[in-house]
Structure formats: structure tokens, C-alpha cells
Amino acid sequence: MTAELDPRPEALPQRVWDSVQRDQLPPVDDRDRMRLVMNNLVLHIHPSKVSKPTLRFTYTWGLGGLSLLLIAILAGTGVLLMFAYTPSPDQAYSDMLALQSTVWYGQLLRNLHHWSGNLLVVVTFLHLLRVFFTGGFRTPREFNWVLGVAMLLLVVAANFTGYLLPWDQLAYWAVTVGSSLMSYVPLVGEPLRNFLLGGPEVSGATLTNFYGLHVAIIPLTLLGIASFHIWRVRKDTLSIPHNVDGSLPEPNTKVTTVPHLVSREFVFALVMTGLILMWSVWVNAPLEEAANPDHSPNPAKAAWYFMGLQELLLHFHPTFGAIVIPVLALVALALIPYQRFDLSAEGIWFRSRRGRQMAVVAVIAGLVLTPALVLLDEYWLDLPELLPSLPTIIANGWVPLAALLLGLLGFYEIMRRAFRATACETRQSLFILLVVGFVVLTVIGVAFRGEGMALMWPWEVLS
Amino acid sequence: MWKKAIVAVLVLTIAAAVVVAVIDNLPSASAADQPVAEATAVPTATGNRFGAGGQAAGQAAGQHGQDNQGSGAAVQQELNQSVDNVGEAWSAAVTVAELGDVGMHVTLEDGTPLYIELGPSFFWQEQGTLEPGDIVTVDGFYNGDQYHAASITKADGTLLALRSETGQPLWSGGASNAGGAQHGDQANGGTGEVQVAPEDWVTLDATVLTVNRNGLTIESADGETLALSFGKASFWQEQAVQFAAGDAVTIQGFWQDGQFQTGQVTKVATGERILLRDPNGRPLWGGPGRQGGNGGQGGHSAPVTG
Incomplete structure (x- = not known):
């Protein structure tokens, strides 16, 4: 019976280390590098x-x-x-x-x-x-x-x-x-x-x-x-x-x-x-x-990331502000990838050059329209008072949501025609409008709501 | 196809809303035909403080007052022509003619009779007395059916507080019984649950040591120092009772989890008082969201004001 030589290194510390890290460090060639990742x-x-x-x-x-x-x-x-x-x-x-x-x-x-x-x-x-x-x-x-x-x-x-x-x-x-x-x-x-x-x-x-x-x-x-x-x-x-x-x-x-x-x-x-x-x-x-x-x-x-929702509640009936609109938004968000997508736009930031122009317009629209609608509802438009014979859930829920959805559809059509854009690009601009709107609502809720959640002007916030 | 159907539904919704708005806001033909009631007999509108939330509160209170309108109903009908909006705030100096369980018959300065709903008598009787013949100033609102008192100021300055400035009944335990405060700027607080049994209320005679934003620090008659927190600051501060160090006060409240919960504080020298909790110990500063229709959120949690 002949003794078989143990191939492991002589030094004990090296044996211990090799038992933990099996691949050579540092790797000397691409083969070693790939093995390092795989192992x-x-x-x-x-x-x-x-x-x-x-x-x-x-x-x-x-x-x-x-x-x-x-x-x-x-x-x-x-x-x-x-x-x-x-x-x-x-x-x-x-x-x-x-x-x-x-x-x-x-x-x-x-x-x-x-x-x-x-x-x-x-x-x-x-x-x-x-x-x-x-x-x-x-x-x-x-x-x-x-x-x-x-x-x-x-x-x-x-x-x-x-x-x-x-x-x-x-x-x-x-x-x-x-x-x-x-x-x-x-x-x-x-x-x-x-x-x-x-x-x-x-x-x-x-x-x-x-x-x-x-x-x-x-x-x-x-x-x-x-x-x-x-x-x-x-x-x-x-x-x-x-x-x-x-x-x-x-x-x-x-x-x-x-x-x-x-x-x-x-x-x-x-x-x-x-x-x-x-x-x-x-x-x-x-x-x-x-x-x-x-x-x-x-x-x-609420916590800052819920302030957009809390702000929505100030403008819609609670069932719509807290449930219908957020659920619709989440469902739409989850379904985004299942919409038809222009494969040539994959990997291109904002889809195309036209998509980038539309994105800028959508951002500006969101920055202008969202505060405008908040001010409109805060100071001028009182739907429950305007429609006293309707239940509040209709007057301050379904009616403003319908108006909002119509407005979004209008925005979609205007953008599509004005830019002669693809559906993919137009959907992106609509998405941007909504995201900017939500961010603006969050900012308003966090920074521009004071005592009693009353709306404050910027100079009142700063004073 | 379904896209067109959705658009059609949306357009129809808006069109219908516009039609309803026009119909709802058309001036009433009968009102236009009839002469305006004697101006001096009409309680003075002081601003639309109560809004639609007042309607809901009024409806709640109306359950108590439906059978007590009596001769006031005719006057109310007459007054309808001069009070444009439901829920409009008003005030008037009146003479108490007769007291009922949930309201009182009064006469205006020109002798016009009127019925005013006060809510359950046990609540206002805890704050003071009313007698036939008393001349009082009533602040309240008119919701299209009935006059509701929010507060009554007696000739000697005693104030009976019945409703919050949003029209919410103070006897009802805050948010749990309100239908909504259209312009409710009360923030949060209030719980729908009974907080204290009637026998657990205690009364403390005390002296104010300091006044701060959250409430008072007092020294009770037996030498104990207590820091009292009065809940939402704006709620009690709006009751406009000025406290100062050294004031003698009587405090009604109850102990809960080792903390003293203040129900009301009366300034001994003037009789002025602030009300913080209802007889069940529920905070009065609670309130529902502005959209109404979803009252009863209760708790400390009504999130939306507006």
C-alpha cells in the first residue's frame, strides 16, 4: 500500500483559506473572473x-x-x-x-x-x-x-x-x-x-x-x-x-x-x-x-409619502380620494407593461426625440395645471354647494373624477395630434403628467398646508 | 368601441352635472313673486360659517325638534324668502317665550314668534339656566327647515355653547355624530367611544399657575400641581376665554390611565367657561372630513379638513 500525497498546500492557514475561497484570488484571466462570479x-x-x-x-x-x-x-x-x-x-x-x-x-x-x-x-x-x-x-x-x-x-x-x-x-x-x-x-x-x-x-x-x-x-x-x-x-x-x-x-x-x-x-x-x-x-x-x-x-x-393622498382627500369625496382614484392609479400602473409597446423605443430614454419634447411639455403642464386645479377647488369651485340636490359622493366624487378623466383624455388627444406621436409616446406623456401631478400634490400637502389644513401661499410659508 | 362608451359616459356625466347645477341654482319663482318679509324680523346673517356641514348637523338635531315647530313654522316659511342659502349663519336678539325639551319658542324684537332648536336640554342646562322672559342673543344657523342655536349669550354674559363653529352638536360626542363639516377647519381628535362613566367625573377647585399653548398648569386646592393639556389648541383658544396666572378656576374632568382629562374649565370670577369634552368624556375638537357623508370616522383620526 503506497501513501497517496495530499495535494493541498502545506501551510494550515492556506488550507483553511482555500476551503472558504475556492477560486484563485485575484483572478488572472477572464476564465477565472467568470468562474469567480459563477461560484x-x-x-x-x-x-x-x-x-x-x-x-x-x-x-x-x-x-x-x-x-x-x-x-x-x-x-x-x-x-x-x-x-x-x-x-x-x-x-x-x-x-x-x-x-x-x-x-x-x-x-x-x-x-x-x-x-x-x-x-x-x-x-x-x-x-x-x-x-x-x-x-x-x-x-x-x-x-x-x-x-x-x-x-x-x-x-x-x-x-x-x-x-x-x-x-x-x-x-x-x-x-x-x-x-x-x-x-x-x-x-x-x-x-x-x-x-x-x-x-x-x-x-x-x-x-x-x-x-x-x-x-x-x-x-x-x-x-x-x-x-x-x-x-x-x-x-x-x-x-x-x-x-x-x-x-x-x-x-x-x-x-x-x-x-x-x-x-x-x-x-x-x-x-x-x-x-x-x-x-x-x-x-x-x-x-x-x-x-x-x-x-x-x-x-x-400623514407621513410625507401619503400627503398626496391626503391632499386628494381635500378635493374629492373620501371614497374617491382614498379608494377609487388610488386603486385606479395602481391598476393602471401595474398594467403599463401589458400595453402595446414600440419595440424600437426600448433602451432609449423617453422613447425618442419627440418623446423627450412631449415629456417637457407634460412636465410643464403638470406643474401648472395641478396647482391651478387645487386653487380652483380651494377658492372658487364648491361642487357640493353648486349641486346641492346630488349626494356628495356624486357631486364631489364622480363628477370631478369624470371631469378629470375627460381632461386627461383631452390632453392625450391634444398631445397625440400636436406632436403626431405614437401611442407609446403619448401614453408616456400622460404618465408624466400624472406623476408630476402626484408629486405636486405631495409637495402642496407637505409644505403648503397650515393649521386646519388651510392652503398657504408661498410667502406665508416662508414668513 | 368601449373607449367611445367610456367617453360618452364621462361626457354625459358632465352634461348632467351642468344641467343639475343650473336647475339647483335657478332663483325660486315663488320666492321672486313674494314680497320680502319684514326686514327687521329677520335674524341677521353673519356669514356662511356653517356651510353644508351644518345641514348634516341640523339633520341630526332635527330628530329632536321635528315636533316642536308649532307656530314658528309659519314664520320660518316666511323667512325662507329672505334667507338665501341653507346653512347660513345668523344671530338675533330674542326674548324667550317658552322652553321645550329640545328647543325654545322666542319672539324677535318686532314680536315675530320663532322656534329655535337647542338640542337636548340636559346639555345646555349643565351650562346655565334659561327662563321665559330672558332676553338673549342667539348665534346659530338656518338650514332651510329650522333655526338651530350654536350658542346663547344671556344678558349677564353667560354663554351656553351648543354647537361648534362648524355646526357640529357639542352634545353628540364629536365626529361620531356629525355628517361632515363643509368648511370644517377643526383638525383632529375626538373619539366616538364613551370615555368616562357619569359617576367618574370629578370637580377640582384650583388656581392657575401658568398658561401655555397646550393648556394650563394648575395648583389644586389640596396643593397638587397638574399640567392640563386641553387637546387641539385652536379649539379651546377659539372659545375666547382668557386665563391668567392666579385665576381661580373650577375644573371638571376625569382620570384616565393616570392622566387627568379635562372636560370643562370655568373661570370663577367671570363665570366664563371652555368646553373640551362632552358628558361622555369624548373630545369635542374631533371632526369629520369636509366632504361630508362619511361622518363617524371618530377616534383621533379624522384626517381631512378643509
């Missing part, structure tokens, strides 16, 4: 080679990756925060004070978590816009778009449930106002709200419910859908960016993911982490006085 759990979310044009930063702006980075920061800081927090009305607020004053880096930790959470809402929304404007949802990626919409809603839900946890006045009343929107859902709204809140109003049971949702149920769901989403991106490959004339910005050659893509992602993640860290060092997350159910602030506003 690595994290890097495997990428293909081993990517099309060179897709590396262009201004095509994706790194928004999908930034969302993942923010989720990672949120998970890390969230777990640490759990060590210093008790979800009880008696304890929660004092825990926040202790976190900010006695826990080492507690304030920074909370700031990081707070600002990352808010930024995630913005970034996922921008990611959705990016995918829309570059036609990234075209076949076979339709369902991945729907998953993206679902994740945006989950991110908002995560943010909303986290909003309550500090148990301060801001949290208590924002959640009170936000959850009350649910009551407008016919039949199931009130029971659903009571189920979510653990009773008819925000209380200790609500805190327990929201905590469970915030730290377990929503993150796990988000993780599951995000994994599926990324897997689909990987399977469907990235859409290739094109210049506005349809040409490729550079030769469509494939390069290895390591280092071309990974190095870019790494630098971008470092820069963004640095920026978030700096912001969190300088700007503290808000914490008001302890929650007082008997003293509502005036005005009592």
Missing part, C-alpha cells in the same frame, strides 16, 4: 459577462443597486436598534430618548435607519420611473414590473409601520391620520383598520402589531419578492441602452462582470454609504414630544 453566492446575481453599454451609469443611475444597499443598511441598523427598543407605549419613547442620549452611537444608528428608510421610498420610486422611461419593462419583463410595483408598496408599508415606533407625537398622529384613510374602503375598511390597529384607534396593540410587521413580516416578504425580482432580472438580462437615434452608444461587446460591473457597483456603494453616513451625522431624525392621544397637532398630517 460566488452574492456575485451570482450577475451574469458572468455583461453587455458593455449597460455599464453606462446614466442608463440605470444605479437605482436598483442603491435600493439593495439601502435595504442592507436598514437590516443592519434595524437589528442593532432592536437591542435598545421595547415596543410598548410605556417604554418606547423613553427608549428613544435613551438611545439618543446614553447608547453609544445610538443617535447615529437611528439617523441612519430613519434616513435610509425615507431614501428607500424615493429611490424605489425613481427606479420605477427609470425602468418606465427606458422601456425596461418590455417583454418578457412585464411581470417583473408588477413585482417592482408590489415592492414599492411594501417599502411604503415598511416605512409606515416604522413611523409609529418612536411613539412621539409625529408618529402617533401621522399613523392615526394615515390609517384612517383605510376606513374609507367600503365594507372591509373599518374592520381592516381595526384589525391592523388592534382596536378602533392607535394604541399599545397597534404598536405591537406594527412592530411585528416592521421587523418580521414585511422584511421577509420584501426579501422573498426582491429575490424573485433579481432572479428574473438575471434571467431576462438587462435591456441595452440606445442613443435617441436608435444607435448603440458604444459597440455592443460583452465584458466580464469582474471587474467591470462589480468595481463600478463597489465604488458607487462606497460613495452612497459615505453620503448617507455624512447626512446622518449632521441631520438628526425627528423626535417630538411623547405621543399624546388627547392632543392632536394642528395640522395633523
